[in-house]
Amino acid sequence: MINIVWLILLSVGIIVAGFSCLGIENTSAGWIMEPTWAPLMDITNSVFGEAKHAVTLAFGLIGIMALWLGIMKIAEKSGLIQVIAKGLKPIMVWLFPEVPPDHPAMGSIIMAIAASMLGLGNAATPLGLKAIGELQKLNKIKDTATNAMCTYMAMSTSSVTIIPATIVGIRSAANSTNPTEVIGPVIVATGISTTVAIIMSKLLQKLPRYQLPEVDGTVDTIEEN
Amino acid sequence: MFQNIINGISVLAIPLILLFIPIYGYFKKVKVYEVFTEGAKEGFEVAIKIIPFLVAIFLAISVFRSSGAMDFLAWILAPITNFIGMPGELLPLAFMRPLSGSGALGIVSNLVTTYGPDSMIGRMASVMMGSTETTFYILAVYFGSISVRKTRHALPAALTADLAGIISSVIICHIIFD
Incomplete structure (x- = not known):
């Protein structure tokens, strides 16, 4: 998918510039044609400029990323994430009624969400994979997503965020006068999108076309057999 | 009002986290300085990657x-x-x-x-x-x-x-x- 998008941006751009070179314009004197190389030369110049720009920007990002990941390492080692996880437990029971409160899936989901809230992208992914693996253990039809899975996936893709560390880094690398001014708006926007994710997953699971097929017996009996 | 709250969160978020997490870590017997630099190394890798x-x-x-x-x-x-x-x-x-x-x-x-x-x-x-x-x-x-x-x-x-x-x-x- 990303391959197609990248290719389209690149090729459509060059083709459009190629056509602009014909210099066809609708003036008061009717359609005129003034061929010029300028649009293609602009592209060459901006491509080299931007390639250089990409690297200077990444270098500007090093310091802020180091600072943030350093602080987050302390949070990780001190067990702060587990503390956050404990606080979120009552909400989790409401969000995932199909999952028994003491099932390991609950703990994994909380840990994964807590990690992504703090902007720990690298730590969040393995934790998230663990969480969905635990949910799969409760799944009766192994190739079909459960309600809990859909709710969890909708929540993780709506990115519950407290500190958008990378964004703050990029803004600071681009010499913003106030790189952190977006933190408040991000928290509000992410809160709205996560709320929508939860509501939509709870509503859609009731639609006939998304109903789970009926299965006899419970997971436990299947596992015992 | 809404604007002030949002702006307040934006201003306070980073200083509070920089204050709270290391202190919390210290009381949980984490070697804060060493662990910080360990994490910071990863930051370098992310930026280059x-x-x-x-x-x-x-x-x-x-x-x-x-x-x-x-x-x-x-x-x-x-x-x-x-x-x-x-x-x-x-x-x-x-x-x-x-x-x-x-x-x-x-x-x-x-x-x-x-x-x-x-x-x-x-x-x-x-x-x-x-x-x-x-x-x-x-x-x-x-x-x-x-x-x-x-x-x-x-x-x-x-x-x-x-x-x-x-x-x-x-x-x-x-x-x-x-």
Whole structure:
């Protein structure tokens, strides 16, 4: 998918510039044609400029990323994430009624969400994979997503965020006068999108076309057999 | 009132975290200085690791923009974007965000450096990037890892949430920064 998008941006751009070179314009004197190389030369110049720009920007990002990941390492080692996880437990029971409160899936989901809230992208992914693996253990039809899975996936893709560390880094690398001014708006926007994710997953699971097929017996009996 | 609260959170978030986490860590017997530097090393790697992605996206975006193709796309979709108060320059970001995290990061970096981080476009791009996720990638990886093929309502729910995230980013930026 990303391959197609990248290719389209690149090729459509060059083709459009190629056509602009014909210099066809609708003036008061009717359609005129003034061929010029300028649009293609602009592209060459901006491509080299931007390639250089990409690297200077990444270098500007090093310091802020180091600072943030350093602080987050302390949070990780001190067990702060587990503390956050404990606080979120009552909400989790409401969000995932199909999952028994003491099932390991609950703990994994909380840990994964807590990690992504703090902007720990690298730590969040393995934790998230663990969480969905635990949910799969409760799944009766192994190739079909459960309600809990859909709710969890909708929540993780709506990115519950407290500190958008990378964004703050990029803004600071681009010499913003106030790189952190977006933190408040991000928290509000992410809160709205996560709320929508939860509501939509709870509503859609009731639609006939998304109903789970009926299965006899419970997971436990299947596992015992 | 709303603006003051949001601004207050923006100002306080980082200082409070820098105060709280190390103190908490110290009382939990974490060697704060050493652990910090250990994590900071990873920061260096992350920043270097994204360079190829930044170059690839900067290349595609700069061609698309300097050729005038971006203006054309923005012009076609202007009725929709004007309706929610979104500058047309943010369209490529809205399309890229669910598909590729590194791609979207490249677009945001590009918007922020081109229009300035403190411009409305720069701010909206920042909020959009911070409040949405790489939906297709996450769904593919997570469901792929447990071989679930029938994903039911996961994708529609996730995409609706992305749309809500994008629209609310635009609206909140207008409320806070206008």
